[in-house]
Amino acid sequence: MTINTVRWNQLRYRFYAPFYDKAVTPLTRSRQRSIELLQVQPGANVLLVECGTGLDLDFAPASAKVTAIDIKPAMVERTVQRAQVLGRSIDAFVMNAHTLAFDDNSFDYVVLHLIVSVVPDPVACMREAARVLKVGGTVSIFDKFLPDNTTPSLARRVLGSILNVLFFDLNRQLGPLFETVPLEVQRKENVLLGGTYSIRQAIKT
Numbered sequence: 028m029t030i031n032t033v034r035w036n037q038l039r040y041r042f043y044a045p046f047y048d049k050a051v052t053p054l055t056r057s058r059q060r061s062i063e064l065l066q067v068q069p070g071a072n073v074l075l076v077e078c079g080t081g082l083d084l085d086f087a088p089a090s091a092k093v094t095a096i097d098i099k100p101a102m103v104e105r106t107v108q109r110a111q112v113l114g115r116s117i118d119a120f121v122m123n124a125h126t127l128a129f130d131d132n133s134f135d136y137v138v139l140h141l142i143v144s145v146v147p148d149p150v151a152c153m154r155e156a157a158r159v160l161k162v163g164g165t166v167s168i169f170d171k172f173l174p175d176n177t178t179p180s181l182a183r184r185v186l187g188s189i190l191n192v193l194f195f196d197l198n199r200q201l202g203p204l205f206e207t208v209p210l211e212v213q214r215k216e217n218v219l220l221g222g223t224y225s226i227r228q229a230i231k232t
Contacts, residue, residue: 054169055082057218058140061169061226062086064214071135076124076156077142081106084113094134096122125151129159137166144170144199150207157208160231166210168201168227169218175202201227 062083067073069090075083078095079102087093093115097103100121110117122128125148137156146152156166173179179198205212210229217225 054141054219054224057169057224057226058082059086060216060218061140061167061228062138064216064226064228065136065138065165065167067091067136072133073136073138074129074134074156074159075106075138075140076127076152077139077145078102078106078119079141081109083138083140084109084115084117089115091136093117094129095119096124096127098123125155127155127159131158132161133159135161135164137164139166139168139170141170143168143201143204144172144197149199149204153204153208153210157210157231162231164231165213166229166231168229169224170201171197171220171224172201173198174222175200205229 067088073091073093075095078097095106107119137160212229214228
């Protein structure tokens with residue numbers, strides 16, 4: 028990720044922040060489903076990568092030790108505010124998902140909601156998530172992906188080039204990303220738009 032890309036991400040999400048929650052409201056039930064499927068144990072360390080406005084805090088068990096990171100300061104501020112409203116304590120940092128400032132094997136669970144299709148370097152993001160996850164720990168991904176082994180149409184490629192600048196990569200595939208990390212997929216659940224949005228959960232081996 029270049030400095031210009033970092034600045035662009037920070038700028039655009041500073042603009043998106045005030046209405047981000049309303050934009051992703053239709054995805055709330057799937058976000059909740061993803062966390063519930065983790066069956067987070069009391070006292071477990073949970074990392075929310077690219078936490079946005081902290082919507083996942085609504086569903087993370089109060090007994091969990093939550094750490095939230097986001098590259099956009101405006102989003103981190105909103106996550107902290109949400110935690111205060113919920114009356115829970117969290118650690119929140121401005122941090123790049125490509126280079127997490129945590130030790131290896133630090134977390135029992137890593138949550139990647141609506142981020143793998145957004146980050147400029149998804150391989151780096153996945154590798155860092157796997158690195159900080161404990162052996163036997165679980166990563167939960169909820170996002171939109173092009174089905175594996177599918178070639179996007181010309182129209183989809185054109186639309187994707189526009190959306191990639193403003194929002195996300197419409198044509199990103201998840202299967203090839205799992206091949207780069209020591210994560211074994213345990214669950215796949217299609218949740219929205221005929222499987223365009225899905226939940227994938229994998230254990231670190």
